[in-house]
Amino acid sequence: MRLRASKHLRDLSNDTDFSRAKLIQPLFVGEGLKDDLEIPALRGTFRQSIDGVLKQVEKDLEAGVSQFLLFEVPSKKSERDFDLAFSEKAIHAIKSRFGQDLFLWLDTCLCSLTSHGHCCVFNELGQIDLDETLPEISRLAAHYAAAGADGIAPSDMMDGRVAAIRESLDDGGFDQTPIMSYSTKFASNLYGPFRVAADSSPKHGDRKGYQIDVRNRLDAIESSIRCSNEGADLLMVKPGMTSIDLIREIEEKTGKRVGAYQVSGEFASLVLLSEKGLTKFEDAVQESWHVFRRAGAAFIITYGARFAKAWGYPS
Ligand SMILES: [Zn+2]
Secondary structure, eight states, X not given: OGGGSSHHHHHHTOSOOOOGGGEEEEEEEETTOSSOEEOTTSTTOXXXXXXXXXXXXXXXXXXXXXXXXXXXXXXXXBSSSXXXXXXXXXXXXXXXXHGGGSEEEEEEOSTTTBTTOOSSOBOTTSSBOHHHHHHHHHHHHHHHHHHTOSEEEEOSOOTTHHHHHHHHHHHTTOTTOOBBOOOEEBOOSOOHHHHHHHTOOOSSSOSTTTSBOTXXXXXXXXXXXXXXXXXXXXXXXXXXXXXXXXXXXXXXXXXXXXXXXXXHHHHHHHHHHHHTTSSOHHHHHHHHHHHHHHTTOXXXXXXXXXXXTTTTOOO
């Protein structure tokens, strides 16, 4: 109790201090948008045109953000042989304007490209066709790197995709491009606002056939180990708050850094509580970040990264 008695002592003895460099801000760039489309309950988050995203990044850099995770939302959807012209244009626009002022991770998945909204290619029987899916995801990753992406973040949960992406990046001359894998990603009820942001709801069924069942700890650990063995540089749990029990174990078993994705539903719940006058938004968000750090998260992907400087976090 003695060390909790004053702010001086609490600050002296806290062990989860961190800087803005540990926070990654998601961005959503959509094709064919005139105005920014606000995402329900994700305070300050929009799906934006390329021009809108450029303005947003400029503001975010001033607000002290240096790491971004970009989600592409092209308007053309198909079953395979995806049209990547829009994504190339968006990445190129951001990197040619801001260069090394930022680090641009690219969420890499097929669900915003496929007409059915799933993260894979299906065969004629409607089953996941890995032989078709992995080359498409790898092609996407190499394409993003060629367009200027600094890092690749595969989010699809298909077996073998990290190895396939690594090979494709290396073959394309991008052997220094890191992979931050969504390595333990659960089928969750907390992705709702994101699906509006990324326009990525499956048109039929759900993603329980490839995302992890929340009841399965071993599966969750094994999935990250597999990504690590396949060559992922950074690992991640998602949703963050409902996976904090796994972070240290994954870190210990792989020897790799594990981040947490504070997903849209987690973040939105804090926004909605605060809008009802039931919590103070900035205090609740900061509490959640410290819990992620206490649980061992090396970095946090959060819709609130752009507020961190105003809240006093150092660079
Ligand atoms: Zn996906």
